[in-house]
Amino acid sequence: MQELVLSVQAVRYRRERWQTPEGQTLTAPLPEGTHGHFGPNLRRFVLMQYHQGQSTLPRLVALLQSLGLAISKREVQRLLTESQARFVDEARDVLRAGLETSSWVSADDTGARHRAKNGFCTQIGNDDFTWFGTRSAKSRLNFLDLLRAGHTDYVLNEAAFAYMRSRGLAGPVIARLAAAGITNFADQAAWQAHLDRLGIATRTEAGLAVIQDPLTIATEGAQWGSIHAHGFLHDAVVLSDDAGQFDIGLHALCWATLPKVPCA
Numbered sequence: 001m002q003e004l005v006l007s008v009q010a011v012r013y014r015r016e017r018w019q020t021p022e023g024q025t026l027t028a029p030l031p032e033g034t035h036g037h038f039g040p041n042l043r044r045f046v047l048m049q050y051h052q053g054q055s056t057l058p059r060l061v062a063l064l065q066s067l068g069l070a071i072s073k074r075e076v077q078r079l080l081t082e083s084q085a086r087f088v089d090e091a092r093d094v095l096r097a098g099l100e101t102s103s104w105v106s107a108d109d110t111g112a113r114h115r116a117k118n119g120f121c122t123q124i125g126n127d128d129f130t131w132f133g134t135r136s137a138k139s140r141l142n143f144l145d146l147l148r149a150g151h152t153d154y155v156l157n158e159a160a161f162a163y164m165r166s167r168g169l170a171g172p173v174i175a176r177l178a179a180a181g182i183t184n185f186a187d188q189a190a191w192q193a194h195l196d197r198l199g200i201a202t203r204t205e206a207g208l209a210v211i212q213d214p215l216t217i218a219t220e221g222a223q224w225g226s227i228h229a230h231g232f233l234h235d236a237v238v239l240s241d242d243a244g245q246f247d248i249g250l251h252a253l254c255w256a257t258l259p260k261v262p263c264a
Helices: 040-052 057-066 073-081 085-101 140-147 158-166 171-179 188-198 214-229
Strands: 017-019 025-027 104-114 117-125 130-135 237-240 250-253
Touching (some): 130 140, 171 214
Parallel strands (some): 237 250
């Protein structure tokens, strides 16, 4: 027989406090994970019920109060939204580790509502890890940005120039980038300023953007250079459907069928 026991505990911590000869006050720390009036197990339960159990906020509050917890709707909201940087950092580190060590990753995206607006959720992973990220649009620029796993730099290296050549970027534009000398740019603003100095801009015909936009291809290449500079996806295969935004590096196509998944 299996049984589940849910109970509420009120814990009072008595903390030693000392004053040094210099007048400094030292107070014994609380146990790790203890912040405010709610313990780590309660925080885990709230996050699991809301995200994994898909419970609404009012129902979650009613459940906790029925168990005997003195907790308000506002306090539950704070548990769900505040001090979540550790989870964000952990998800980023999982993605980085996966991209550093995997011989292949799969990628896919689907429409998703986020903050009352239409967006797209992208999945990256394999048998060892899975990561999800939601953005307002989907494109190859967006996918390459996700593959940087939180890094914001743009890098011009051999991988970047190889990418630009494979996408058909004009030779004079590549030569201009190679001759400039600067190879690392801290963020998008620094990269855009460099493109402006070199006179590389979006090319238009009769007021319409053309498909082979030099600015876009150069930016994609610098993102790909950043990915390689951080040790991600070296000789790794990107497995996806036939969506163009995933066609980068060593790309393989895959369509789900029953019962197998044939890949090419």
